[in-house]
Amino acid sequence: MWFEPWAVVDESDRARWDYAPLERVGPLRFGMSVQDANAAMEVCGFTSDTASEIGKFGPFEHLRTRFRATDAPFYRNAITSYYVGPMGLTCIAVDALSGPQVIFDGIRLIGRTPSELSAELTAYLEKTGRDIEITTEGDIGSQQLGMNPRAQRAGDVLLTRLVFGRPNEWANTMYDCIPADEWRVH
Incomplete structure (x- = not known):
């Protein structure tokens, strides 16, 4: 099987979701538990890996779940969701390629x-x-809309990957909502 790390899903083959600022991205609502997010994504044709701990800051455990289309290869993560203890889902990253x-x-x-x-x-x-x-990477973003566009490599070109977040008692700004792991995705 040929491994195509830079293959981009055609626009016509992508699911279409809407965004309600600081509320939800498609079926994912800020504040959801890992279990509720997994159930919502399964209904939409996505499967997930097991939630993994990415750190513990103060009293809060930070978790990450990656989703991919059910029929996609294991390496084609479409969405990464981040959770903070009792606050639930706090950050959603949508992959530029898939x-x-x-x-x-x-x-x-x-x-x-x-x-x-x-x-x-x-x-x-x-x-x-x-x-x-x-944004910190030189793109136009909006704290008021809870969105931080980022450039993600697709072979020799850059495409937009969006990170959505909602400030809370743990993270006072949009940028505080974005875990360090997400800043390493290029």
Whole structure:
């Protein structure tokens, strides 16, 4: 079997999800337990690995679960979800290569050229009177919308991977919601 680490799922073959800022990404709602997230994703045709502990900070255990389409090879993770103790699901990362297409107010967020998404998000943020923020990696993001676009390599090109989060009593800002493991994905 040929291993294709940079293969990108065609737009027409991606599941289509909507995004409700600071509330949910498709079937995944912030605050869900690992078990509830697994059940919601199974209904949508995704399977998961076993939740793994990625750290313990203070009294809170941090867990990670990776989801892939049921018929996808084991290495094609589409979504990574992060959980913090009693707060449940706090961060959702959608893979640029194999994740579902997430749409927010008519804007396609996943698997796009970063400059195109930045231009479209900038126009949206200006039109709606929201703050335009530059992420730590130089992309346009929004604390108010709970989204942090990131560039992910797909062979010789970069495509958008989105990280969604909701601040809580553990993490005061969007960037605090993103576990260190996620910053290592490129």
